[in-house]
Amino acid sequence: xxxxxxxxxxxxxTPRARAPREREGWLALPLALYFCLFFLAPxxxxxxxxxxxxPQLEGFGLVQYAKFAGDxxxxxxxxxxxxxxxxxxxxxxxxxxxxGLLFMDxxxxxxxxxxxxxxxxxxTSVVVRTFAWMVILGRDGxxxxxxxxxxxxxxxxxxxxxxLGLVVSLSQIEMPLMLLPLISVMSRLDPHLKDxxxxxxxxxxxxxxxxxxxxxxPGLLAGCLLVFASSVTAFVSQTIIGGGRMILxxxxxxxxxxxxxxxxxxxxxxxxxxxxxxxxxTTLNALGRRSRALxxx
Amino acid sequence: xxxxxxxxDLSYRVVLGLLSMVALLILIVxxxxxxxxxxxxxxxxxxxxPALSLRWYSALFDPVxxxxxxxxxxxxxxxxxxxxxxxxxxxxxxxxxxxxRRTWWTQAxxxxxxxxxxxxxxxxxxxxxxxxxxxxxxxxxPLMILxxxxxxxxxxxxxxxxxxxxxxxxxLDTSSSLGASAxxxxxxxxxPAIRPGIxxxxxxxxxxxxxxxxxSLFLAGPExxxxxxxxWNMLESQLDVRTAAVSGVLIFTTxxxxxxxDRIVGLTRRIS
Numbered sequence: 252x253x254x255x256x257x258x259x260x261x262x263x264x265t266p267r268a269r270a271p272r273e274r275e276g277w278l279a280l281p282l283a284l285y286f287c288l289f290f291l292a293p294x295x296x297x298x299x300x301x302x303x304x305x306p307q308l309e310g311f312g313l314v315q316y317a318k319f320a321g322d323x324x325x326x327x328x329x330x331x332x333x334x335x336x337x338x339x340x341x342x343x344x345x346x347x348x349x350x351g352l353l354f355m356d357x358x359x360x361x362x363x364x365x366x367x368x369x370x371x372x373x374x375t376s377v378v379v380r381t382f383a384w385m386v387i388l389g390r391d392g393x394x395x396x397x398x399x400x401x402x403x404x405x406x407x408x409x410x411x412x413x414x415l416g417l418v419v420s421l422s423q424i425e426m427p428l429m430l431l432p433l434i435s436v437m438s439r440l441d442p443h444l445k446d447x448x449x450x451x452x453x454x455x456x457x458x459x460x461x462x463x464x465x466x467x468x469p470g471l472l473a474g475c476l477l478v479f480a481s482s483v484t485a486f487v488s489q490t491i492i493g494g495g496r497m498i499l500x501x502x503x504x505x506x507x508x509x510x511x512x513x514x515x516x517x518x519x520x521x522x523x524x525x526x527x528x529x530x531x532x533t534t535l536n537a538l539g540r541r542s543r544a545l546x547x548x
Numbered sequence: 549x550x551x552x553x554x555x556x557d558l559s560y561r562v563v564l565g566l567l568s569m570v571a572l573l574i575l576i577v578x579x580x581x582x583x584x585x586x587x588x589x590x591x592x593x594x595x596x597x598p599a600l601s602l603r604w605y606s607a608l609f610d611p612v613x614x615x616x617x618x619x620x621x622x623x624x625x626x627x628x629x630x631x632x633x634x635x636x637x638x639x640x641x642x643x644x645x646x647x648x649r650r651t652w653w654t655q656a657x658x659x660x661x662x663x664x665x666x667x668x669x670x671x672x673x674x675x676x677x678x679x680x681x682x683x684x685x686x687x688x689x690p691l692m693i694l695x696x697x698x699x700x701x702x703x704x705x706x707x708x709x710x711x712x713x714x715x716x717x718x719x720l721d722t723s724s725s726l727g728a729s730a731x732x733x734x735x736x737x738x739x740p741a742i743r744p745g746i747x748x749x750x751x752x753x754x755x756x757x758x759x760x761x762x763x764s765l766f767l768a769g770p771e772x773x774x775x776x777x778x779x780w781n782m783l784e785s786q787l788d789v790r791t792a793a794v795s796g797v798l799i800f801t802t803x804x805x806x807x808x809x810d811r812i813v814g815l816t817r818r819i820s
Contacts, residue, residue, distance in 0.1 A: 277645070374802050374805075387577070419574075423574045456556055504671070518674065
């Protein structure tokens, strides 16, 4: 070493102490490469194909989008699909929030059991859960047979292949996605807040709507986001519980791509669905940021 | 005033109690209904079943009659194991890079890697089909594995980043100041601390791959049929009660796996 060492010289700083952190940045590269090749490139191709003019993939232009926007049928399919998502979110929130509150109030011994009940459907196959609702809602199913036995109805109700049936079954299928973020935020709330609210004379309802729910808003919004995103693309439940008469975006896309081989139009449906979901997600995220600012700011 | 509060408390308890009972029923009943239906003696989905038998299970386990289902189940298993292995390797490495940094590029990467959870993956499934066809690659199991990695890797990233954020950075500094190399520190300090997080994520990713419809729907063909798509066909075309038996097997397997994984890595705690 022929020169004097100075403060901050790399030779002084122990190289080993820095090595782990400096090397870590590169570790994201393989996954980033994979995403570029097998996620972003296909999506870019999807966007490209949606700009093709004919099913033989000739020409370039916005023909497919004009075709989509020009037919009121397409608008109603899109609207129906988004509406199913909104209704599912509403129902899931209505029964998910009380269950979340019950979970927080439950004795510590019971909490793991409740969590198991919440997690199990999440990890059970979507097709299995859909199948369960076929048995429950069918002509000869649980609900119809129970109502007939009770003398409430004489002829079986049509529950399968209805919008109500679809929304109820989706709310079960997606419930864990609502509950898990909700519970994780609720369990971080200071339990003294509720006591303080009660001590100041607020009833339980007032405490719920003025203290607990506003503070749980980030978790609630995260849950709504996941439930919405997942129920608008729930192909299996939509086709089996919703049935053939109810055409929603996922089935529409699948039909155009695999039975009619109209790739440009299928790609257009995919892009419209993608943009619609992104718009809803971005709006909810913006609301989420505002709610967090409200809570912490 | 005092009486009003009690009435309010009472209505609070009744309304929330009833709603959470509805929620619990909605979560539990379908699982129970599937298990009971799988033991039905009937050719229809009548509930409650007129008589109980094991006929659909014996039909399901018959190697000749249910050969298609067995192949689909085997393919699903092969795809899920491989896709999970790749995702663990790529996901853990990326988690090490992303966690603890708040720069623009880590945030952008994080948003990109997590986007498959939110985006309609059905559009990605279609995109993957178009992509592989444009490259003139015939649909096969390896392509299916590549397609699955994107949709399951977020689960591993999420749990691994969560356990990394709880890791004491001081431990790493101590290890390296004591002369341990980066690789040695990773193997002996970081990995043992984050292993439960990786395992929990890997388990959820594995289940998500077995369960995947949105990508498999487009990438599955006669050569690489998978279980959820086969089951969807069994329900769509004409009702096949063997679906009930498949569902029964899947529910029991999942329940056992969840309990085991909960013991090993505290699964349910990590998901929430």
